[in-house]
Amino acid sequence: MRKRLLITGASLLLALGFFALPSFLDYRMNSTADHGPYQASAAAQALHRQLWIADLHDDALLWQRDPLQRHSYGHTDLPRLLEGNVGLQVFAAVTKTPRGLNYTSNAADSDNVTPLIIAQRWPRATWSSLLQRALYQSERLQQTERDSQGLLQIIRSREELRQALARRNPEQPTLAAILATEGLHPLEGQLANVDVLFNAGYRIAGLTHFFDNELGGSAHGLAKGGLTPFGREVVKRLEQRHMLIDLAHASKPMIDDVLAMATRPLLVSHTGVAGTCPGPRNLSDEHLRRIAAGGGLVGIGYWDGAVCATSVDAIIKAIRYSVDLIGVEHVALGSDFDGTIHAPFDTRGLVLLTDGLLKAGFSAEQITAIMGGNVQRLLLQYLP
Template identity: 35%
Template sequence: MTANRVADAHVDVLWRMLGDGAAFHGDSELRASYCRLRRGGVCTQVFALYVPPHRQSGTQLEQVLTCVDLFYREVVRAGQVAPVRSREELRQARERGELAALLSLEGGGCLRGQTALLRVLYDLGVRGVGLTWNDANELADGCREPRGAGLTEAGRQVVREMNRLGMWLDLAHLSDAGMSDVLALMDGPVMASHANARAVHPHPRNLPDEVIRALIRRRGWIGLVFEASFVAPLERASSEDVFRHLDHILDLGGEDCVGFGSDFDGASHPLPGLADAADYAPFAEQVVNRYGRDLGEKILWKNFDRFLTEALPNR
């Protein structure tokens, strides 16, 4: 039996490497180490550039740049992990059987509202941006900010510059007002890298149906997340509950727009049955058995591949 392929839009490996000095290759305790990703069949992985928002803006940028350095020095490895910044690099990674590795910023506090810093990150290979973490910053309010405001003027400028550069915008962690501002303002690719359906499990980190419908309409993408508290009531959440979110998004018409963004190495409550990347192998079997090979493969990796192919620059 050959393992199914899987694409995953969100892990916090770089954050763990920076904080704990964890190794990605070789003997590693990371939930999404190279070995575990490969055992799970992962062929595409987005690595988040996450910084705790309570750090000062200047320190945040330093930390993001240090994580970019870790990515190129300790994650990327010839023959095993290829940095992907374009369609052509994605094609080459596939051809060589390498793990396609992409960078996305989680929380735009480090930009300090400056589009120049966004352009520098783009030049360093960052292809996606989530404007906030849970709190407010110079760009917008996050989903846990009581004020619940949308984009600031600086946030609008950053979104316009992302449009121009051709970066994808990640709605995960953004406030509801921020999500509707982005959907009105952004012409380019929009996705939610790690979020579930609020209609299935009411949590501010999960997406309301109108946002899911809007993402489906504009050929965006939604990555279901395995943080247990976003999946179901914490005391009884299991990998089975992920199918309730998946079925709901499929019911809304999302068969071309849904996949997974695990949050491995970032989740506070790992989900029983989907606690590390190696668990993708048996889970992917379940997905194929439940939905059939064609739809199963779309959910597992082809939908995200389609999204990336449309979102990335040619070269």
Template identity: 30%
Template sequence: MRVVDFHCDALSKMWQNPQASFVDAPDMDVTLKRMEEGSLDLQVFAVFLSEQYGKPSMERILAQIEVFRDRIHRAGHLEWLQWKEQVYNIRQGGKQWGLLSLEGADGLEGQLFYVDVLYKLGVRFLGVTWNYANWAADGAMEKRNGGLTRRGRELVKRCNEIGMLLDVSHLSRASFWELTELTQAPIIASHSNADSVCPHPRNLADDQIRAVIALNGLVGVTFVPWFIKNGTGLVKMEDVLPHIEKICELGGEAHLMFGSDFDGIDEWVRGLEHPGAYPNLAELLLKHYSASQVEGWMSGNALRFLEANLPAMNSEKS
């Protein structure tokens, strides 16, 4: 069964280690070899700027885009998904693909023009925050739970105008609701689970999940152990099932996908340690759900969304 994964942090690791090979690096979760083992047709690569390496900047965003362009795409490992017409080629199989997103607008330095630059460079999704506050909004771990700033509202508007799709996974609740009221386009939560199953500020409340669905968006069930199950002890693949069931109960069967967060975690779900383990998940799901449902969650829902919402080739938006 073919797979689409909507979130990983492999670029950040490769930027930190210029010698890391995408083909089969031992300290990487996401590699070409493991994508092939897991029948992964498309991986979304987040550009994530950890503050441990200094203040986020546009220069560092560009550096990670360069990692993808030179060490993954131009090296011949993955095709680069930017246009809706290319989804047809993904469906035909035979090649692995990559797509770029930005995780946190901090490095844009408050300059909306940089959003246009990233779009022209092939970035197609933008998460407004990481966990904490930046110039645009408060993140999910910001205790004050503030909303969008004036500049943040302008950012949402500009993304809508040029076709940059928005990712709400790391937003505070207040920012989430302001964004859903402002946006004129579908949104995604690339890597968030159900808060009613596992309470955590990074998970989505039931009404938030319903809101993403109402906007014809997608929720990416993630494999971060502490977003799956509270408490200590082993987290198993079976523990992912209640999150899938809850999203389906809320009307999200056709809006569910996966966003692993591989290479962004240092603990893993037993049996889901890297992309090569996706067949294990498919096998488990097929014991509980129909083949058509599982196919939708593994790749079909995500591909339909991309086909509907990526820009058309050679289209220009001012």
């Protein structure tokens, strides 16, 4: 009897440890160098309060923490986003990552996300379907919207964005949210699933993530090739649905292929630039120029792989380089918050970027554009 009790107790402890693991991983992997409070100059604080800030990439939907509750770990939640004066946050759906994830060479035959979502007690349908994982993350954000008492609104069209902007009140700020995919492997090889994702609220589509998929090559994959025939069909369908295409994580040949066929501006939601930080996924000067020539936007990331340091100065350096090369109207923010990065600050610390941009000699007009104005302009023109 005692042996049976010991076995039962040990099994219970193991189960409890398994279900507690996601929060532990979230705490360890979504970390910050500076936990605040965040100090900035009086001029930066005054300007920051006037901004409408947009961030093009956040993976918070992967984690089990409640987006409506303030947390002491991770990078974002609704209270901290509003405190940081964020007007629009793009939430990306992560549906698969390879074991042994690295920046240079990953196969597609393994998955870290499956055990994570099982431990987080996601619906059983998500355990074996990448499409269902994307749909569930959409449902999570929709439930957050319903429970937010009007503080969060999912944006699906340019008219909804106009309405959200008109309602925004500095005395009681609200957050607009847009859904994006972190790679289009949730299509599961079916073109019709573009429409399924669109109907679920997705308006930005990243084509690849850390491995090559049915659409083509990842910057971190094995073949690192260009668009496949299926990928070309998907790009055409995305443009027909007025979904914005995101080239973050795409291989260089895939970027070339998409640039050659795109008829609408392209995004690179979270990236670095090779001119300040060489790396497998950081954009060359040529790609920066071609993306800008098509009216696109480049979201500068905050982590060391993007800017080669964990610091505000490194982010500002990448922004300065990009602005000087392609013009201020093509540069935006792309934090990669909650994407298992070590960031200089959480979303409350965005005032540090405003302060850094001022110190680097950017004008208030330029800072307004970089911190969110460019994203607002693009979305008001190119959302459905």
